[in-house]
Amino acid sequence: MKTELLPDCPPLRPEVVIAPFESGDGQERHLVAIDHHHFVVDRATAVLLAHLRDPASAAQVAIEVSAQLGTTIDTERVRALVDHELPRALFVSQDTPQKSPLSWQRLLFTQGMLDPLTRLASPLFRLPIAMVLMLSVLAIDLMVLARHLGEPPIASAGGGASWLLVLALTLAGVLIHELGHVSALNRFGRQSGGIGFGVYFIFPTFFADVSTAWRLTPGQRAVVDVGGLYLQGLYMGAMGIWALMASDPTVPMKVMWLSHFLMLYTLNPSLKFDGYWLISDLTRTSNLHDRVLDTARKVASRCLGRSESIGAERRDLHMLAWFTAAATAYFGYLLVSLGMGLARSIRTATLEDSSHTWLHWIPDLLIIGLLLVILTMVARRCLRTLVSVFAAPTAEART
Numbered sequence: 001m002k003t004e005l006l007p008d009c010p011p012l013r014p015e016v017v018i019a020p021f022e023s024g025d026g027q028e029r030h031l032v033a034i035d036h037h038h039f040v041v042d043r044a045t046a047v048l049l050a051h052l053r054d055p056a057s058a059a060q061v062a063i064e065v066s067a068q069l070g071t072t073i074d075t076e077r078v079r080a081l082v083d084h085e086l087p088r089a090l091f092v093s094q095d096t097p098q099k100s101p102l103s104w105q106r107l108l109f110t111q112g113m114l115d116p117l118t119r120l121a122s123p124l125f126r127l128p129i130a131m132v133l134m135l136s137v138l139a140i141d142l143m144v145l146a147r148h149l150g151e152p153p154i155a156s157a158g159g160g161a162s163w164l165l166v167l168a169l170t171l172a173g174v175l176i177h178e179l180g181h182v183s184a185l186n187r188f189g190r191q192s193g194g195i196g197f198g199v200y201f202i203f204p205t206f207f208a209d210v211s212t213a214w215r216l217t218p219g220q221r222a223v224v225d226v227g228g229l230y231l232q233g234l235y236m237g238a239m240g241i242w243a244l245m246a247s248d249p250t251v252p253m254k255v256m257w258l259s260h261f262l263m264l265y266t267l268n269p270s271l272k273f274d275g276y277w278l279i280s281d282l283t284r285t286s287n288l289h290d291r292v293l294d295t296a297r298k299v300a301s302r303c304l305g306r307s308e309s310i311g312a313e314r315r316d317l318h319m320l321a322w323f324t325a326a327a328t329a330y331f332g333y334l335l336v337s338l339g340m341g342l343a344r345s346i347r348t349a350t351l352e353d354s355s356h357t358w359l360h361w362i363p364d365l366l367i368i369g370l371l372l373v374i375l376t377m378v379a380r381r382c383l384r385t386l387v388s389v390f391a392a393p394t395a396e397a398r399t
Contacts, residue, residue, distance in 0.1 A: 009061055009082050010091040012052045019215050022284070031214050034089050038214050040286040044069055048081065049090065058082070105198030105207070111191050114182055121183035121231060125223065130230065137233050140240035144256065147244070166254040169239070173259045176235045177228035177266075178208040184227030185210045188220045218281045225278040229263055236260070261334075268330045269323055270382055279326065283319045295320045296389045304390070327382070 013034060021031040021040055030046035032039040041049075047068050051061050058078040066073045082091075124130065175195070182192040193209025200207075213224045236259055243252040267275035269288075280288040295316040301307040310317070 009052055009058050009078070011054055012049060012090055013092050014053075016049070016090055017215070018046055018049055021214070022217050032090065033211060033214055037087065037089055038211070039087065044073075045081075045086075048073075048078070049086075052082070052091075105196050107194050107196040108206075109196075110194040111182070114179065114192070114195065117179055118183045118186045121179060122187045124231070124234070125184055125187045125227065133234060133237075134230070137237035137240075140237050140244070144240045144243050144253070162251060163254075165251055166258070169251070169255045170258045170262070173232050173235045173239075173255070174206050174262065177232040177263075178206050180228040180231030181208040181210050181224055182227075183231065184224045185213055187223075188216055190216065218284050221281040222278055225274050225281060228274060229266065232259065232263055236263075264330055264333055267326065269326045270330075270385075275326055275330075279319070279322060283315075283322070285319060288319075288323070291316060292320055292323045293385065293389065300389050331379070331382075 015034065017031070017033040019031050019033075021029040028043045029040050030043065032041055032046070032049060044065075048061065048065050051064050051068075059075045062073050062075045062078045065078070124133065178195045182195065185192050190210075190212040193211060195206060195208050197204065197206055199205070208228070210224055213221050216224070236256055239252045239256050239259070243249040243256065246252065266273045267278075269275040269279055272289075276288060280286070285291055298307070298310050299317075299320065302310045
């Protein structure tokens with residue numbers, strides 16, 4: 001009599017992507033991608049997932065995986081992995097859909113709609129061209145800074161109509177930023193999910209779906225990470241030329257001030273923006289925040305005398321140093337820039353210029369207020385992290 005093992009393992013969702021992943025630890029790793037989630041797993045887990053493409057029994061999967069790996073994996077281990085350790089997002093039988101990092105989102109431009117623009121922008125990502133353009137932008141930026149160093153544009157004259165133009169041009173720069181990510185991705189032969197608009201925490205934001213970048217090498221992913229800043233930097237170069245040539249540089253200067261702030265904001269590694277992914281890809285580190293936090297705790301324990309040795313690898317210490325330097329540079333710029341802008345706005349509104357009523361300064365103060373809210377949110381997150389780093393371990397952790 002012939003018997004068949006009944007399927008008791010949920011099948012993998014057909015859209016799950018399993019691809020080789022280049023890691024920095026010398027071990028064979030694979031990327032597992034679904035929706036907005038990406039997991040880096042070892043070879044054994046990737047083999048197991050591959051055998052879950054079709055409905056199967058745990059016993060059948062255990063036999064097939066053991067044969068392919070050349071080691072014994074029993075049925076109970078397969079059931080434990082499927083039921084408790086592997087993310088439910090991977091399986092057809094999941095009860096709740098996985099959430100995007102955005103609380104709300106809407107696609108605005110598909111890859112097909114962006115193709116004419118990305119074909120024009122992609123050649124700009126060739127290294128010789130990129131180096132020449134970025135050096136030119138840096139030179140323009142320094143010339144603008146030297147000419148207007150003592151006059152933060154946030155406090156310069158300009159009414160409501162001026163601010164509407166400033167916001168429109170700043171918004172155009174943000175869209176160019178997202179186009180830069182997509183163009184860099186297309187440069188390496190991958191298609192994007194388009195550009196959309198959504199809400200991150202409480203902030204409206206544009207986003208580029210470049211999930212397929214996970215299938216690139218770490219170096220190529222790093223180019224995609226900075227692609228947005230690169231193209232937005234070229235846009236800032238154009239604004240800088242305008243500011244240098246115009247008799248009244250108010251509008252381009254304000255656009256540059258706001259855009260530079262937003263560009264540095266995306267480089268802040270405390271949140272999962274461009275800076276976070278850039279450090280993660282350059283150091284070939286998955287779960288960067290967890291690794292940095294764990295290393296920081298080890299260093300803090302050593303400094304506070306709780307441990308005789310750090311117990312962290314040199315690579316992790318270097319990663320912590322880069323992460324800390326990037327976060328410190330960002331917050332230093334933020335505090336100095338906001339302080340200068342706020343002080344000059346108050347001084348000008350109250351002492352230097354009595355020809356305008358307080359209503360004239362509402363746009364300036366609203367922008368500064370928004371930036372202060374961003375600063376408060378990021379600082380709060382960093383403060384909680386610092387408390388967790390230096391807090392004494394619990395009794396359970398000590399045991």
